[in-house]
């Protein structure tokens with residue numbers, strides 16, 4: 001079957017694979033890792049994930065590299081972020097060793113679905129933690145399921161690394177200042193669907209959020225973090241409602257390595273017009289460079305890329321991170337796990 005997959009034309013979507021791995025939390029402890037070939041979960045209708053949003057997820061990719069090996073990027077950081085999310089919405093923490101063991105196992109079990117290096121495609125891992133115990137009152141569940149499934153996904157940039165247009169949406173917030181924006185929970189995505197739809201209908205690649213309280217500062221860029229480049233600086237918003245992106249953290253380190261300064265601070269909307277380059281960052285694209293951000297309310301249009309092309313520093317950061325993920329450049333920060 002894998003012979004017939006058109007790797008280079010895969011969408012970012014779901015395709016069935018052979019196995020997923022699961023682990024149940026019951027009586028205060030995690031059980032054994034189970035391997036399943038079913039795509040279906042059989043859960044209680046009063047499960048807390050269905051009613052009270054006890055649901056958290058992660059996103060990660062495994063790469064088939066030019067040396068033939070499989071590499072995973074900063075997997076322990078995903079485990080730690082899930083643990084932060086667990087503390088945020090009262091779920092038991094998945095230990096890093098369990099997270100890692102399950103990730104490695106599900107990749108090996110589905111090795112035939114890892115796209116070849118040349119295709120630019122990769123194997124996406126979706127770790128998911130849900131409250132499965134029944135509750136009718138608003139309480140955390142007593143039982144949970146942690147699972148990881150994988151699905152091959154196509155290259156993000158089908159026509160090569162390119163810029164996109166964004167639109168500031170003020171009518172909807174994805175998260176409150178002291179809400180769940182900093183946790184990777186499904187509810188934030190539910191809250192973003194309408195703004196995302198409005199942005200797409202208006203012909204933009206994605207919606208752009210200002211801080212929910214004052215509507216003055218840059219918050220998130222759709223489901224990705226924002227960064228801007230100017231005067232030899234990599235500048236990214238500091239906010240309590242932003243999801244701490246591992247890609248952003250990696251880019252900050254690489255920016256320092258390139259001799260840039262890194263600033264993590266509030267960014268007023270008007271500062272957008274001063275950036276030489278800007279991008280959205282996350283696992284899906286690494287960097288999605290920004291051409292223009294429109295504010296429909298104030299009728300302002302912040303044109304960041306004058307020639308419509310990705311800037312030189314964004315391109316350098318993107319190439320550097322991809323090369324580390326693919327084992328092409330040395331992994332000096334110890335980010336990569338090699339599975340052979």
Ligand SMILES: *Cc1c(COP(=O)(O)O)cnc(C)c1O
Pocket residue numbers: 059184220222223224225243244245246247248281282283284
């Ligand atoms: C997952 C996610 C990101 C990106 O995080 P990475 O660890 O870089 O993949 C950014 N913003 C939101 C809202 C997210 O859910």
